[in-house]
Amino acid sequence: MNILALDGVVKTYDKHTAVDHVSFNVPKGSIFGLLGPNGAGKTSLIRIITTITRADEGQVLLDGEPLNSRHPETIGYMPEERGLYKKMKVGDHLMYLAQLKGLSKSNAKAAIDYWMEKFEIQDWWTKKVEELSKGMQQKIQFISTVVHQPKLLILDEPFSGLDPINTNLIKDEIDELHRNGTSIIFSTHRMEQVEEICEHIVLINKGKNVLEGRVADIKDQFKQNLFSIHFSGSLPTALLDKYQLVQQKEEQVVVKVESEQASNQLLSDFLQAGVYIRSFQEILPSLNEIFIRQVEQGTPKTATHE
Amino acid sequence: MNKLWLIIKREYLTRVTRRSFILATILTPLAFALFFIVVGFIFQYESDDSKRIAIIDEADMLKKRIKDEDNLYFKFVDADLETLRSTFSETDYDGILRIPPLKDLLSKEHTIYYYSDKQPTLDIETLIKQRIRRSIRDYKIEALNFKKEELDALDTRISLDPEPIEETGEDASKITGAIAAVIGAVMGVIMYMTVFIYGMMVMRSVMEEKTSRIVEVMISSVKPFQLMLGKIIGVGAVGLTQVAIWAILIPSILFIVNVVFGFDTSSAMEAQASAPQVDQEEAEALAIQVIAELQNQNWWAIFPLFIFYFLGGYFLYASLFAAVGSAMGDDLGEGQSLTIPITIPVILAFYIMFVAIQAPNSSLAVGSSIFPLFSPIVMPARLAFGPPAWEVILSMLLLAGTAIFFVWLSGRIYRVGILMYGKKVNLRELAKWMFRRD
Numbered sequence: 001m002n003i004l005a006l007d008g009v010v011k012t013y014d015k016h017t018a019v020d021h022v023s024f025n026v027p028k029g030s031i032f033g034l035l036g037p038n039g040a041g042k043t044s045l046i047r048i049i050t051t052i053t054r055a056d057e058g059q060v061l062l063d064g065e066p067l068n069s070r071h072p073e074t075i076g077y078m079p080e081e082r083g084l085y086k087k088m089k090v091g092d093h094l095m096y097l098a099q100l101k102g103l104s105k106s107n108a109k110a111a112i113d114y115w116m117e118k119f120e121i122q123d124w125w126t127k128k129v130e131e132l133s134k135g136m137q138q139k140i141q142f143i144s145t146v147v148h149q150p151k152l153l154i155l156d157e158p159f160s161g162l163d164p165i166n167t168n169l170i171k172d173e174i175d176e177l178h179r180n181g182t183s184i185i186f187s188t189h190r191m192e193q194v195e196e197i198c199e200h201i202v203l204i205n206k207g208k209n210v211l212e213g214r215v216a217d218i219k220d221q222f223k224q225n226l227f228s229i230h231f232s233g234s235l236p237t238a239l240l241d242k243y244q245l246v247q248q249k250e251e252q253v254v255v256k257v258e259s260e261q262a263s264n265q266l267l268s269d270f271l272q273a274g275v276y277i278r279s280f281q282e283i284l285p286s287l288n289e290i291f292i293r294q295v296e297q298g299t300p301k302t303a304t305h306e
Numbered sequence: 307m308n309k310l311w312l313i314i315k316r317e318y319l320t321r322v323t324r325r326s327f328i329l330a331t332i333l334t335p336l337a338f339a340l341f342f343i344v345v346g347f348i349f350q351y352e353s354d355d356s357k358r359i360a361i362i363d364e365a366d367m368l369k370k371r372i373k374d375e376d377n378l379y380f381k382f383v384d385a386d387l388e389t390l391r392s393t394f395s396e397t398d399y400d401g402i403l404r405i406p407p408l409k410d411l412l413s414k415e416h417t418i419y420y421y422s423d424k425q426p427t428l429d430i431e432t433l434i435k436q437r438i439r440r441s442i443r444d445y446k447i448e449a450l451n452f453k454k455e456e457l458d459a460l461d462t463r464i465s466l467d468p469e470p471i472e473e474t475g476e477d478a479s480k481i482t483g484a485i486a487a488v489i490g491a492v493m494g495v496i497m498y499m500t501v502f503i504y505g506m507m508v509m510r511s512v513m514e515e516k517t518s519r520i521v522e523v524m525i526s527s528v529k530p531f532q533l534m535l536g537k538i539i540g541v542g543a544v545g546l547t548q549v550a551i552w553a554i555l556i557p558s559i560l561f562i563v564n565v566v567f568g569f570d571t572s573s574a575m576e577a578q579a580s581a582p583q584v585d586q587e588e589a590e591a592l593a594i595q596v597i598a599e600l601q602n603q604n605w606w607a608i609f610p611l612f613i614f615y616f617l618g619g620y621f622l623y624a625s626l627f628a629a630v631g632s633a634m635g636d637d638l639g640e641g642q643s644l645t646i647p648i649t650i651p652v653i654l655a656f657y658i659m660f661v662a663i664q665a666p667n668s669s670l671a672v673g674s675s676i677f678p679l680f681s682p683i684v685m686p687a688r689l690a691f692g693p694p695a696w697e698v699i700l701s702m703l704l705l706a707g708t709a710i711f712f713v714w715l716s717g718r719i720y721r722v723g724i725l726m727y728g729k730k731v732n733l734r735e736l737a738k739w740m741f742r743r744d
Contacts, residue, residue: 013742014738047725052522052525052526052725054743056743069529072526072527072528073527075526077526078523079519079522079523079526081519081522082519082520082522082523083518083519083520083521083523084518084520084523085320085520086518087320087324088320096312096316097523097527099312100309100312100313100524100527100528101527141523144523
């Protein structure tokens with residue numbers, strides 16, 4: 001079951017096609033990475049999903065229903081360009097945003113109390129937003145995004161401008177929301193974060209989807225059967241002739257084999273040659289490498305695994 | 307609907323609870339009061355340095371009949387000028403006034419001489435001239451054997467009382483026109499100021515929301531149109547609140563000032579008590595007439611109409627200001643040129659309003675009070691002159707229609723503008739936004 005299903009979505013501004021026939025599914029309860037370089041059309045896509053704008057063509061289903069005006073209440077969206085009313089008191093501000101998401105006054109109060117307690121910031125209620133540091137404001141921003149218990153949470157570059165401590169704090173909260181069944185779309189161009197957090201990704205470039213699937217499957221698909229062997233002593237020349245060395249350092253080589261299964265053969269050849277092996281590891285491509293390769297290539301390719 | 311209400315409430319409450327709003331709302335009437343106190347004090351200020359003046363009346367024309375003033379004492383002396391001048395420093399006189407005899411009873415000019423070591427101040431000079439003029443007039447009347455009453459009767463005061471052709475028509479008193487003009491001007495000026503002040507407030511606020519990047523957070527919860535409309539209504543309510551508070555505070559503070567300080571706004575007139583033509587009774591009669599005339603005005607029609615034009619004009623222009631605010635970037639100066647097309651009609655309407663009070667039925671006044679961009683300012687100015695009903699109704703329909711249309715149109719621009727960053731925007735671009743799909 002998918003929380004979100006996009007099918008052939010197109011969005012054109014003037015003569016510029018920001019989103020060009022993009023289709024992908026976000027499985028319910030997953031953490032989904034929406035990736036792409038700057039200007040790829042991520043924000044345009046998110047604006048369509050959050051009903052800020054409408055798609056010119058194609059279909060967007062949220063929890064099986066075509067998007068409608070009630071959906072914003074079930075979505076929590078933290079835009080990349082975010083801000084708060086500087087002159088408002090923190091408590092009033094959160095109440096305002098929570099009520100705009102359809103919470104009743106008492107429900108909003110209870111939910112805000114819960115989150116403020118969780119972040120140990122109960123005494124901020126009467127503080128003005130402008131009195132808070134940037135990191136503190138980000139916490140408030142995060143609370144305002146999740147206060148109405150959205151079914152779908154969309155975070156656009158959520159860690160930009162956060163220090164490592166607050167980054168971890170927010171990361172933990174995202175994990176917890178994920179465990180509680182919230183579906184999360186995570187939009188970024190920072191690959192290391194995606195690798196850490198996301199289960200599924202879609203890669204957008206120039207308005208088109210270039211790559212889509214489970215992170216593990218994608219890595220599998222793009223792997224080049226490279227193995228790194230760390231050893232002591234020297235290597236017998238017989239091995240050097242048999243295998244293609246991609247990289248050779250003192251006491252470490254990277255070897256490319258024909259297929260995945262050949263790794264066992266590789267290891268046993270090394271052992272039989274009497275090489276003292278300290279570590280043996282498959283080298284998987286990082287998403288960053290895949291990302292750069294795909295963006296530079298610009299050719300669409302979709303992972304075959306579901 | 308519920309969300310719109312939340313937005314209106316926030317826009318309203320954050321503004322009226324702001325210290326600057328409370329200060330401006332209270333300080334403005336106080337500033338008025340202070341102004342009147344100072345003005346009243348200045349006009350009531352009486353010279354506290356007393357003067358004693360010796361009068362040498364060579365032909366005894368005055369018959370020793372000049373009264374002393376508060377700080378001015380006259381003394382008729384028989385001594386001749388030379389003696390007085392030589393002993394001047396020993397006496398306590400501040401000046402010597404010599405009145406030579408008239409050359410001839412029919413002469414219209416006469417020179418009197420004032421000897422002093424100081425120049426006579428302006429108020430003393432005026433006062434002396436007026437007193438002597440009156441005394442010489444009395445002297446001439448007597449010498450020429452006229453009767454005072456007959457002379458007074460020569461001057462006839464004319465007043466013009468406009469009457470309707472049909473007997474059932476409303477009988478306007480002679481000052482109706484003047485009163486209507488004053489009411490019209492006051493209403494026109496209030497309209498002009500409110501459109502500008504609160505329209506600009508909407509624009510600034512839209513700009514702030516855009517530059518502080520709160521707007522994208524907001525429109526993931528509400529429609530851009532709701533956000534814009536809520537802001538316009540909220541700020542409009544702030545405007546009504548402020549105007550209402552002033553409407554109560556300013557008159558009551560002026561009243562208190564009157565009671566406490568014992569002078570009123572007409573004290574300026576009293577200060578010129580030396581002016582011969584001030585007739586206390588006449589002034590009172592005029593005041594009563596003015597009050598009667600004010601009561602005569604059909605306030606039950608004018609007041610609701612005024613509110614209608616206020617709202618119509620406000621919505622029309624505030625929505626345009628909102629559209630422009632949404633198109634502006636972080637740089638206020640850069641977008642300033644976009645406000646010019648909005649301010650021009652407001653300023654034109656303001657000038658036309660002054661023509662409309664002088665000639666309320668001229669074709670310019672009639673046309674402008676129907677044309678929706680001008681009518682919010684021009685029509686209120688004409689209301690007190692009782693314009694024909696069809697003009698008012700047509701003007702209202704056009705204004706309501708145009709205001710709704712402009713709010714809608716501005717909403718189209720707004721929804722695109724608030725998400726547009728780092729792009730220089732011109733009017734053509736704005737026009738394009740109107741037709742862009744969602």
